[in-house]
Amino acid sequence: MAKKGNIIVGQSGGPTSVINSSLAGVYKTAKERGFHKVYGMLHGIQGFLDEQYVDLSTQIHSDMDIELLKRTPSAFLGSCRYKLPEIHENPEIYEKIFQILDKLNIEVFIYIGGNDSMDTIKKLSDFAIVKGHRQKFLGVPKTIDNDLALTDHTPGYGSAAKYIGASTKEIIRDALGLTYKKDMVTVIEVMGRNAGWLTGATALARTEDCEGPDLIYLPELVFDIDKFLKKIKDLLKKKSSVVVAVSEGIKLEDGRYVCELSGGADYVDAFGHKQLQGTAAYLAGFVKNEIGCKTRSVEFSTLQRSASHMASRVDINEAFMVGGAAVKAADEGDTGKMVVIDRVSDDPYMSAAGIYDVHKIANNEKLVPRNWVNREGNYVTEDFINYIEPLIQGDYQPFMVNGLPQHLVLRR
Amino acid sequence: MAKKGNIIVGQSGGPTSVINSSLAGVYKTAKERGFHKVYGMLHGIQGFLDEQYVDLSTQIHSDMDIELLKRTPSAFLGSCRYKLPEIHENPEIYEKIFQILDKLNIEVFIYIGGNDSMDTIKKLSDFAIVKGHRQKFLGVPKTIDNDLALTDHTPGYGSAAKYIGASTKEIIRDALGLTYKKDMVTVIEVMGRNAGWLTGATALARTEDCEGPDLIYLPELVFDIDKFLKKIKDLLKKKSSVVVAVSEGIKLEDGRYVCELSGGADYVDAFGHKQLQGTAAYLAGFVKNEIGCKTRSVEFSTLQRSASHMASRVDINEAFMVGGAAVKAADEGDTGKMVVIDRVSDDPYMSAAGIYDVHKIANNEKLVPRNWVNREGNYVTEDFINYIEPLIQGDYQPFMVNGLPQHLVLRR
Numbered sequence: 094m095a096k097k098g099n100i101i102v103g104q105s106g107g108p109t110s111v112i113n114s115s116l117a118g119v120y121k122t123a124k125e126r127g128f129h130k131v132y133g134m135l136h137g138i139q140g141f142l143d144e145q146y147v148d149l150s151t152q153i154h155s156d157m158d159i160e161l162l163k164r165t166p167s168a169f170l171g172s173c174r175y176k177l178p179e180i181h182e183n184p185e186i187y188e189k190i191f192q193i194l195d196k197l198n199i200e201v202f203i204y205i206g207g208n209d210s211m212d213t214i215k216k217l218s219d220f221a222i223v224k225g226h227r228q229k230f231l232g233v234p235k236t237i238d239n240d241l242a243l244t245d246h247t248p249g250y251g252s253a254a255k256y257i258g259a260s261t262k263e264i265i266r267d268a269l270g271l272t273y274k275k276d277m278v279t280v281i282e283v284m285g286r287n288a289g290w291l292t293g294a295t296a297l298a299r300t301e302d303c304e305g306p307d308l309i310y311l312p313e314l315v316f317d318i319d320k321f322l323k324k325i326k327d328l329l330k331k332k333s334s335v336v337v338a339v340s341e342g343i344k345l346e347d348g349r350y351v352c353e354l355s356g357g358a359d360y361v362d363a364f365g366h367k368q369l370q371g372t373a374a375y376l377a378g379f380v381k382n383e384i385g386c387k388t389r390s391v392e393f394s395t396l397q398r399s400a401s402h403m404a405s406r407v408d409i410n411e412a413f414m415v416g417g418a419a420v421k422a423a424d425e426g427d428t429g430k431m432v433v434i435d436r437v438s439d440d441p442y443m444s445a446a447g448i449y450d451v452h453k454i455a456n457n458e459k460l461v462p463r464n465w466v467n468r469e470g471n472y473v474t475e476d477f478i479n480y481i482e483p484l485i486q487g488d489y490q491p492f493m494v495n496g497l498p499q500h501l502v503l504r505r
Numbered sequence: 506m507a508k509k510g511n512i513i514v515g516q517s518g519g520p521t522s523v524i525n526s527s528l529a530g531v532y533k534t535a536k537e538r539g540f541h542k543v544y545g546m547l548h549g550i551q552g553f554l555d556e557q558y559v560d561l562s563t564q565i566h567s568d569m570d571i572e573l574l575k576r577t578p579s580a581f582l583g584s585c586r587y588k589l590p591e592i593h594e595n596p597e598i599y600e601k602i603f604q605i606l607d608k609l610n611i612e613v614f615i616y617i618g619g620n621d622s623m624d625t626i627k628k629l630s631d632f633a634i635v636k637g638h639r640q641k642f643l644g645v646p647k648t649i650d651n652d653l654a655l656t657d658h659t660p661g662y663g664s665a666a667k668y669i670g671a672s673t674k675e676i677i678r679d680a681l682g683l684t685y686k687k688d689m690v691t692v693i694e695v696m697g698r699n700a701g702w703l704t705g706a707t708a709l710a711r712t713e714d715c716e717g718p719d720l721i722y723l724p725e726l727v728f729d730i731d732k733f734l735k736k737i738k739d740l741l742k743k744k745s746s747v748v749v750a751v752s753e754g755i756k757l758e759d760g761r762y763v764c765e766l767s768g769g770a771d772y773v774d775a776f777g778h779k780q781l782q783g784t785a786a787y788l789a790g791f792v793k794n795e796i797g798c799k800t801r802s803v804e805f806s807t808l809q810r811s812a813s814h815m816a817s818r819v820d821i822n823e824a825f826m827v828g829g830a831a832v833k834a835a836d837e838g839d840t841g842k843m844v845v846i847d848r849v850s851d852d853p854y855m856s857a858a859g860i861y862d863v864h865k866i867a868n869n870e871k872l873v874p875r876n877w878v879n880r881e882g883n884y885v886t887e888d889f890i891n892y893i894e895p896l897i898q899g900d901y902q903p904f905m906v907n908g909l910p911q912h913l914v915l916r917r
């Protein structure tokens with residue numbers, strides 16, 4: 094058997110609690126399968142173009158380091174939001190990438206990321222095939238948003254959902270304790286521009302010891318602010334603490350984002366996405382003005398994607414699994430593919446890694462199906478909850494040092 | 506020995522992660538010391554005036570329930586923000602309270618709360634002494650704000666500090682991963698109207714695996730927005746991700762709150778406190794406009810006081826201890842007192858319950874001493890960190906049910 098060359102792995106897009114568990118899975122399987130060196134590109138393809146990379150064996154020295162990496166949030170290697178141009182627009186950039194790959198004797202290129210990252214895998218594998226380059230390109234899914242097609246769910250989603258469920262329970266309890274003979278409406282804002290997977294996860298708080306949120310609004314459906322207000326008024330006749338969860342991206346019928354009603358500034362990121370903020374703050378102010386009761390807004394903000402101290406064991410394990418599966422697939426000759434998670438069984442929950450053509454995945458956004466939202470459009474259904482519940486089970490105890498969770502840090 | 510009568514306990518003010526651990530301590534010690542019934546008033550003195558109470562033995566059935574109660578955030582009995590009038594203003598309300606106490610054969614009244622709650626203990630014990638009532642009144646400290654005088658620290662503070670330290674680490678990592686060749690300023694807003702104890706706790710994130718926040722601004726010192734901006738500009742010359750922690754209550758030299766600069770609405774609560782919001786959001790917008798870089802604001806909001814899933818073991822144990830100590834003190838004849846925590850030793854950390862006259866405590870606010878903030882007024886000192894570090898140590902594993910922390914709920 095010919096001696097194997099090297100492998101390189103990068104991370105891209107928004108961080109999650111478990112993106113490093115996929116990195117750990119790539120590293121461990123690559124070593125087990127006899128790849129010579131495992132390189133990590135720093136800040137994804139953007140850093141790679143600047144020849145920013147490390148030999149991961151200088152960072153990971155033991156099984157203990159691998160366990161620590163699995164418990165470390167955000168991209169260990171650094172991330173980027175960098176979209177490759179179309180091949181015909183700028184072939185030079187592709188030539189440069191392959192020059193660096195050849196120089197480093199790279200045989201396998203693995204990219205951990207979301208929709209935009211799968212676009213990178215698609216373009217690079219297309220270019221390699223057309224030009225006859227030997228490298229294999231494999232994608233590993235990652236996004237708290239859970240909006241990737243063809244995979245049952247994405248690594249990162251379960252942990253974000255677990256954090257959202259636990260924090261929603263805590264917020265509901267906090268409000269309950271404070272509402273004697275006075276009304277209060279709490280509006281929780283959850284990430285999700287177009288997909289309501291994360292906002293729906295607030296329904297997990299409906300447990301034997303908690304009523305859960307009263308209303309849940311996803312961005313897939315038009316938000317009717319008059320119906321919303323009426324619903325709140327009705328609820329306040331029966332209970333003094335009302336808790337509502339909304340996606341940052343909910344929109345009115347005329348297409349305006351609710352957060353735009355506040356007249357606040359809009360920001361646009363590198364991909365042309367509007368940067369939203371203030372949906373919950375706006376609605377809390379609106380309810381206060383209309384009803385006169387006390388209101389409060391809570392944004393989970395970046396905590397929902399980096400709270401590795403509340404990560405799900407199922408999620409960390411699956412993230413590790415898909416990292417390893419990508420190496421295995423590439424080693425067996427696949428390219429231009431993304432690893433997916435197939436749900437093998439619901440009860441007991443079992444999953445396995447599958448593999449799909451990345452052309453079918455890239456730039457497709459998976460939304461919450463209409464029949465997983467109730468008829469009134471203000472709560473998710475049992476089917477939604479049954480889908481998500483297995484994904485938040487179990488935990489990995491953080492490694493606590495001086496009272497705080499310890500993380501693995503890149504040393505240069 | 507004469508047979509003992511009953512005891513009643515209430516909770517008041519803003520919730521914490523460990524206020525129920527004090528309740529558990531009161532219950533356990535009261536039972537051990539032979540009190541007949543342990544009542545819990547619902548929603549503090551306000552509910553008590555409506556004769557809202559429960560026999561706690563109908564709620565707590567086992568040692569397992571006590572352990573669950575210790576892990577349950579927010580006031581199990583419900584809280585209130587209700588300030589008793591001065592005795593001469595409304596003696597009838599006092600007569601009514603003592604009628605109910607006598608009817609229930611109460612010998613000991615224990616109130617778990619902050620400054621305003623200690624005012625209640627003071628007034629009731631004064632009234633009892635003047636009128637010759639037999640009941641004893643004891644206060645148990647509780648506040649995440651850590652602003653009570655004479656106690657080394659308050660139960661609730663350590664857990665809030667631990668959550669803030671851990672979340673700050675996660676936010677810093679999140680930002681680091683995203684700032685390749687571009688600058689970003691993150692502004693974290695922490696609770697604290699007048700006292701900077703919680704905001705200073707962000708410094709805990711400065712560990713061997715994290716640089717910690719770059720700047721910390723407490724409300725004890727005047728906030729100079731020009732110096733702040735210059736400092737950010739200087740930092741951005743050296744690093745691409747700058748993280749700043751600010752108290753919600755920071756003020757300009759002219760006395761205006763920074764959040765007032767946004768022109769937002771002011772709310773006033775039952776005690777006449779201004780309800781602040783938007784300090785971080787305002788500063789993030791300000792920096793964006795002045796420097797042009799990407800900015801982000803994060804508010805820990807209610808999560809910092811109810812995230813029992815990250816509570817500190819030291820804090821839960823001390824909260825339990827002071828609850829029990831209040832029962833013991835009352836049982837031995839004390840009244841008009843508050844239990845305090847004395848720091849017996851720093852290394853190894855040891856603490857013990859002490860007892861103080863509540864007249865010396867009520868309505869006094871303990872602020873961060875000037876010499877625990879650096880000369881420039883933009884970071885806390887080693888002394889501050891050494892003070893707080895023992896308080897965040899250890900944890901109680903949450904009881905996880907279906908993937909989420911379980912809580913004990915009041916059943917009526």
